[in-house]
Amino acid sequence: MDIRVLRYFIAVANEENISAAANYLHLSQPTLSRQLHDLEKELGTTLFIRGNRKITLTDEGLFLLERAKEIVGLVDKTAANFNQPSEIISGEIYIGGGETEAMQLIAKTIKKVVAHHPGIKFHLYSGNADDITLKLDHGLLDFGIVIEPANKQKYDYLKLPAVDVWGVLMRKDDPLAGKPFIEPKDLFNQPLIISKQTATGSVLSGWFGEAVENLNIVGTYNLLYNASLMVKEEIGYALCLDKLMNTSEESELCFRPLQPKLEAGLDILWKKHQTFSRAAKVFLNYLRESI
Incomplete structure (x- = not known):
């Protein structure tokens, strides 16, 4: 599978049109069509559904698109260093x-x-621990910051000198907003919005003294901003970490910590036996000094 053809495939998937992709790639339309046909023949599957004006991806095409972006990204990342x-x-x-x-x-x-070292460039990716470790495993990230507890068996890591506090994001006009902290009994049978991160379930189960499956979970989130919109619409209470959302005087929302107090440590991970670029070594040395 040629990396050049994968770039062609990504361009067609993005443009949803052979002619537009050919213009973008500075190729003739017959040349591009032939390359795509050869790719489908090589993989033994149909990647595109060809309409009159628009091309859409089959399930196999969507799968390849995700992998192709990872492969091309890794090649570009390696070449850049x-x-x-x-x-x-x-x-x-x-x-x-x-x-x-x-x-x-x-x-x-x-x-x-x-x-x-102004020649060093940084690229930040936002995601939960599941997303981060998957991209670490695939070589798409050099480092990942995750909230404990996390499975660190495959990684080397540094413990960061920071602790996050768990609590509840809610509307300021909610009855629970009058309390200085939130106890498990306050949330039983209440509609809850929790992080979809794998480890969160065990953390919350320990605090509630109850399996997460027995709670009234009405939604999950990957990024807290999206959950905050659900909170504003009175869909539920978001269990989250402090200092991530605007809860100032002009905000509709407020944060109340959990009682008993629930805290989370943080680690920065990298793959074991990883061969770092010179830039990555510099960053890690500076981070060690900061810690």
Whole structure:
């Protein structure tokens, strides 16, 4: 499977039209069509449903598109760290992380790195622990910041000097907003919105003293902003970490911590036995110093 053809495939999937993709790629339409036909023949499957004006992907095409983007991204990431002047430390660093105030420490470390090595570029990816570890495993991220508990068996890691506090995001006009903290009894039978992260279930089960399946879960979220919109519409209470949403005086929302107190530590992970680029080594050294 040629990397060049995968780029062609991605372009056609994005443009949803052979002619438009051919113009974008500076190819003739017959050449591009032949390349796609050969790709389908090589894989032994149909990737496109060809309409009069629009091309859509089959299920197999959607699967290939996801993998093709990962493959092309990894190739580009690798090439970027080689195509740099040898006397200058430069390159591309990819960091993934969930929504956490600990990203402020990462941002401060990046600022120090860039001040001394302006040739180093950083790319940040937002996602939960499941997303982050999957991309680490595929080589698409150099580092990942995850909230404990997390399965760190396959990774080396540093514990970050930060602790996040769990609580409830709710409307300020909600009856529970008058309480200084929220207890398990306050939330029994209430509509709850929780993170879809795998580890969250065990964390919340321990605090509630009840299996998550027995709670009234009305929704899950990947990014808290989307959950906050559901809270504003009075769909439910969002169980989340503190200091991620605007709960200032002008906001409709407020945050109340859990009681008993529930805290989460944070780690930065990287694959065991990973061979770092010079840029990634510099970042890790600066981070160690910051910690």
